[in-house]
Amino acid sequence: MLENKKIVLGITGGIAAYKAAELTRTLIRAGAQVRVIMTKSAMKFITPLTMQTLSQGEVYTDMFAPTDQYDMAHIALADFADAVVIAPATGNVIGKIASGIADDLLTTTVMAQNKPTLICPAMNDKMLANRIVQDNILKLKKYAFVGENGVRTCPGGASARSKSYADQRAD
Numbered sequence: 001m002l003e004n005k006k007i008v009l010g011i012t013g014g015i016a017a018y019k020a021a022e023l024t025r026t027l028i029r030a031g032a033q034v035r036v037i038m039t040k041s042a043m044k045f046i047t048p049l050t051m052q053t054l055s056q057g058e059v060y061t062d063m064f065a066p067t068d069q070y071d072m073a074h075i076a077l078a079d080f081a082d083a084v085v086i087a088p089a090t091g092n093v094i095g096k097i098a099s100g101i102a103d104d105l106l107t108t109t110v111m112a113q114n115k116p117t118l119i120c121p122a123m124n125d126k127m128l129a130n131r132i133v134q135d136n137i138l139k140l141k142k143y144a145f146v147g148e149n150g151v152r153t154c155p156g157g158a159s160a161r162s163k164s165y166a167d168q169r170a171d
């Protein structure tokens with residue numbers, strides 16, 4: 001099903017960033033081509049070298065990095081993608097995308113495409129319960145598939161898989 005599918009994987013700066021490594025391995029094993037975009041914060045949690053090795057390709061981190069190709073990276077990546085996956089997605093990046101902000105390579109690539117997009121929120125329960133975050137998630141559900149909160153690693157976090165406030169409101 002994923003054979004030859006082209007996935008742009010965005011990794012943001014949450015504690016669950018390490019899970020993107022396993023996700024990438026799974027996608028590659030399933031036959032997908034994966035190109036990785038990492039935010040500056042993501043690189044505090046997992047290295048581009050790890051992601052480059054696992055994705056078997058270049059890792060994109062800088063919108064303004066000179067390239068030898070005519071196409072700008074965000075346009076080339078947007079055109080390449082059959083689908084865009086953001087995993088993990090921080091509250092910050094969810095807010096930026098929901099607000100139409102494109103101030104780094106990941107958010108600019110998201111803005112440059114209309115492909116199927118999967119956003120995987122991953123944050124502490126208290127952050128997830130914040131009403132602004134919930135409104136942003138609700139807004140994104142109009143344009144993207146938004147998964148359940150995926151991180152249970154934060155100390156003090158209660159069950160992260162309980163029904164989210166946005167889902168309750170959407171019912």
Ligand SMILES: Cc1cc2nc3c(=O)[nH]c(=O)nc-3n(C[C@H](O)[C@H](O)[C@H](O)COP(=O)(O)O)c2cc1C
Pocket residue numbers: 011012013014015016039040041042089090091092093122123124127151
């Ligand atoms: C140790 C640590 C863990 C963090 N974990 C998360 C997290 O799981 N989810 C989240 O939304 N933000 C988390 N943050 C906050 C983000 O790193 C911060 O909002 C950052 O600006 C996100 O940048 P980005 O969205 O461009 O990647 C964490 C911060 C620190 C210092």
